[in-house]
Amino acid sequence: MTASAGIPFPALGTTALPPAAGAAWLAEVVEAARAAAARLPVPTPRDEAWRFTDIAQIARQSYVVDTSAASVPDRDALAPLLIEEATDARLVFVDGVFAPGLSATGGLPQGVRLHPLSALFAADGANGADAAAVRAHLARHAPFESDFFSALNTARLSDGAAVVCDAGTVVPGAVHLLFLSTGRTAPLAVHPRLLVVAGAGSELTLVEEHASLGESIVFSNAVAECVVGANASLRHVRLQRENRASFHVGRCAASVARDGRYASVSLNIGARLSRLDLAVTLDGEGAQAHLDGLALIEARQHSDTHTLLDHAKPNGTSRQLHKCVCDGAAHAVFNGRILVRPDAQRTDSAQQSRGLLLSPKAQVNAKPQLEIFADDVKAAHGATVGQLDGDELFYLASRGLPLAQARKLLTYAFAAEVIERIPVRSLVARLAAQVMARSGL
Amino acid sequence: MIDPTAATLLEVRNLHATVNGVPILKGLDLTVRAGEVHAIMGPNGSGKSTFSKVLAGHPAYEVTGGEVLFEGRNLFELEADARARAGVFLAFQYPVEIPGVTNSAFLRLAYNAKATEEGRDELDPLEFDDLVREKAKLVEMDPSFLDRSVNDGFSGGEKKRNEILQMAILEPKLAILDETDSGLDIDALRIVAGGVNALAAPGRAIVMITHYQRLLNYIVPDHVHVMADGRILKSGDRSLALELESRGYDWVTGARQAA
Numbered sequence: 001m002t003a004s005a006g007i008p009f010p011a012l013g014t015t016a017l018p019p020a021a022g023a024a025w026l027a028e029v030v031e032a033a034r035a036a037a038a039r040l041p042v043p044t045p046r047d048e049a050w051r052f053t054d055i056a057q058i059a060r061q062s063y064v065v066d067t068s069a070a071s072v073p074d075r076d077a078l079a080p081l082l083i084e085e086a087t088d089a090r091l092v093f094v095d096g097v098f099a100p101g102l103s104a105t106g107g108l109p110q111g112v113r114l115h116p117l118s119a120l121f122a123a124d125g126a127n128g129a130d131a132a133a134v135r136a137h138l139a140r141h142a143p144f145e146s147d148f149f150s151a152l153n154t155a156r157l158s159d160g161a162a163v164v165c166d167a168g169t170v171v172p173g174a175v176h177l178l179f180l181s182t183g184r185t186a187p188l189a190v191h192p193r194l195l196v197v198a199g200a201g202s203e204l205t206l207v208e209e210h211a212s213l214g215e216s217i218v219f220s221n222a223v224a225e226c227v228v229g230a231n232a233s234l235r236h237v238r239l240q241r242e243n244r245a246s247f248h249v250g251r252c253a254a255s256v257a258r259d260g261r262y263a264s265v266s267l268n269i270g271a272r273l274s275r276l277d278l279a280v281t282l283d284g285e286g287a288q289a290h291l292d293g294l295a296l297i298e299a300r301q302h303s304d305t306h307t308l309l310d311h312a313k314p315n316g317t318s319r320q321l322h323k324c325v326c327d328g329a330a331h332a333v334f335n336g337r338i339l340v341r342p343d344a345q346r347t348d349s350a351q352q353s354r355g356l357l358l359s360p361k362a363q364v365n366a367k368p369q370l371e372i373f374a375d376d377v378k379a380a381h382g383a384t385v386g387q388l389d390g391d392e393l394f395y396l397a398s399r400g401l402p403l404a405q406a407r408k409l410l411t412y413a414f415a416a417e418v419i420e421r422i423p424v425r426s427l428v429a430r431l432a433a434q435v436m437a438r439s440g441l
Numbered sequence: 442m443i444d445p446t447a448a449t450l451l452e453v454r455n456l457h458a459t460v461n462g463v464p465i466l467k468g469l470d471l472t473v474r475a476g477e478v479h480a481i482m483g484p485n486g487s488g489k490s491t492f493s494k495v496l497a498g499h500p501a502y503e504v505t506g507g508e509v510l511f512e513g514r515n516l517f518e519l520e521a522d523a524r525a526r527a528g529v530f531l532a533f534q535y536p537v538e539i540p541g542v543t544n545s546a547f548l549r550l551a552y553n554a555k556a557t558e559e560g561r562d563e564l565d566p567l568e569f570d571d572l573v574r575e576k577a578k579l580v581e582m583d584p585s586f587l588d589r590s591v592n593d594g595f596s597g598g599e600k601k602r603n604e605i606l607q608m609a610i611l612e613p614k615l616a617i618l619d620e621t622d623s624g625l626d627i628d629a630l631r632i633v634a635g636g637v638n639a640l641a642a643p644g645r646a647i648v649m650i651t652h653y654q655r656l657l658n659y660i661v662p663d664h665v666h667v668m669a670d671g672r673i674l675k676s677g678d679r680s681l682a683l684e685l686e687s688r689g690y691d692w693v694t695g696a697r698q699a700a
Contacts, residue, residue: 413541
């Protein structure tokens with residue numbers, strides 16, 4: 001590790017916890033996170049986990065940290081982002097601030113609730129059980145004591161989204177958590193926060209989306225924590241499509257109990273620089289995880305995904321497909337760590353990573369990282385990086401498709417394998433159209 | 442259909458080509474008129490498949506001599522995609538699998554690329570669906586294949602039927618069938634041949650490249666050529682194929698060596 005001394009990180013700012021929300025337990029968490037953020041070194045490329053991703057450009061920028069002046073966009077601006085499967089089942093945050101006028105929860109079935117976190121900080125009133133769930137889980141899964149960005153987010157924790165699904169509740173459709181940043185003039189730092197608690201035997205599909213309205217610089221430092229109960233199923237779609245001026249650092253920590261299933265599809269399309277750390281702990285026997293990811297970048301974009309699949313208990317299953325598509329001088333990084341602890345006998349794990357380079361200047365660094373401490377384990381992994389297939393291009397050309405169109409079609413097909421795993425049909429169609437329409441592909 | 446007054450569609454003169462610097466075609470001559478069905482036969486390594494790929498414009502094949510005129514125009518001035526839009530179609534010996542691209546989307550893009558070139562209106566997905574379902578009947582293809590990825594997981598016979606479906610959609614002037622019969626059982630061969638025969642037309646020429654005379658029982662050629670060592674050694678009518686069947690390729694290639 002490298003000392004952080006001398007690298008100021010203006011995004012840290014001061015605690016902005018509204019006094020009204022001041023539950024004592026939360027104040028303790030925030031204080032501990034502040035101390036950790038001050039203590040932990042800011043990562044540099046000299047740290048192995050940050051070898052290919054230099055965040056100096058994030059740190060160099062100064063940001064507005066006052067979130068009180070968020071200008072809420074009108075509903076028309078929101079319309080193209082709405083998901084028909086999540087009609088009236090959404091929370092919207094604008095520049096880090098809950099936007100009740102854009103949110104709607106009337107479409108939620110019995111047994112699942114969306115709250116702004118701030119409404120649950122004090123354990124009283126009708127939401128006592130959900131407040132207890134927040135207190136039990138918030139900041140218990142994301143490792144703020146050891147991870148600088150989790151610490152930074154937690155130190156700034158004043159609000160966020162909470163999704164609580166009761167035991168046995170099967171939620172049709174999806175719920176949508178939309179974290180928007182608007183086109184304000186000054187660079188802005190936001191620290192979106194999400195907690196999902198899926199009770200035993202529940203089933204839920206969740207779309208966590210980070211998007212920009214406008215072109216101004218935003219540093220978005222998001223943390224999500226997902227708690228998947230025994231035999232529950234959580235499908236988590238994570239979309240990052242912020243503007244090309246922005247920086248995005250995302251953390252997601254999921255804990256999966258016995259026979260629980262966590263299926264995640266993460267798309268990183270936007271931002272000038274993005275980094276996603278996704279850590280899943282299979283913390284009960286027979287727990288399962290599917291982690292699929294796609295970085296689709298061009299020009300000078302940089303996207304880094306680090307995943308950790310922590311097999312802590314026996315009979316766990318994990319499947320992972322990660323793809324990177326790089327055009328222009330884009331650079332994608334994938335590090336897929338699979339940890340099989342001594343207890344995790346009969347683990348069955350498979351990881352596949354594939355990179356597609358569309359230009360001579362594009363770059364992909366992909367690294368599987370297997371650490372296996374149990375002896376009865378199936379663990380397969382494969383990593384390839386290549387270009388579009390010449391035979392496929394010729395086949396399309398021989399049917400009259402111009403080269404540019406053939407390249408676009410094959411590129412889409414490569415990306416579609418991940419996009420089509422999104423369990424929300426309207427989103428698949430929308431993303432497919434957007435990918436096909438992208439310039440430069 | 443032999444019509445000596447029909448326009449010459451393809452004129453190949455003294456064609457030479459190499460792959461990775463190795464000469465494969467060594468002076469090939471061939472004239473194909475509109476409406477004719479030709480069969481090019483020959484042993485492995487004679488250059489038959491190379492000839493088909495050179496005509497289609499595969500970038501791995503380098504033309505080192507001679508010329509090819511398509512409708513009087515230098516074919517080599519056109520890239521592969523432009524040749525396809527101009528009416529040259531190659532049914533691949535080994536059709537390429539393209540996971541992630543649905544057959545219907547692929548066929549529609551191909552159709553619309555040609556339509557645009559010819560100044561016709563593009564078809565939207567609904568309009569195209571009607572067309573492609575009609576054409577799929579020609580090769581007895583279940584419509585469910587249209588929603589699957591191009592050739593992905595298709596059997597050998599299904600892939601070849603898909604090739605003929607593409608031919609039906611694109612309605613080429615010159616269709617080159619590269620070993621379309623190889624690896625097919627008799628039922629699949631009958632279906633594929635039936636599709637090709639249904640597509641025969643006065644303005645269209647078909648060049649079949651094959652090892653086996655069996656195909657010619659189903660698609661009857663007007664001209665049969667025997668190819669060896671990169672050129673056509675002998676040309677004749679249907680009876681040449683039958684003679685080859687009974688006497689073997691050595692009869693032609695050996696005779697030449699002896700001469």
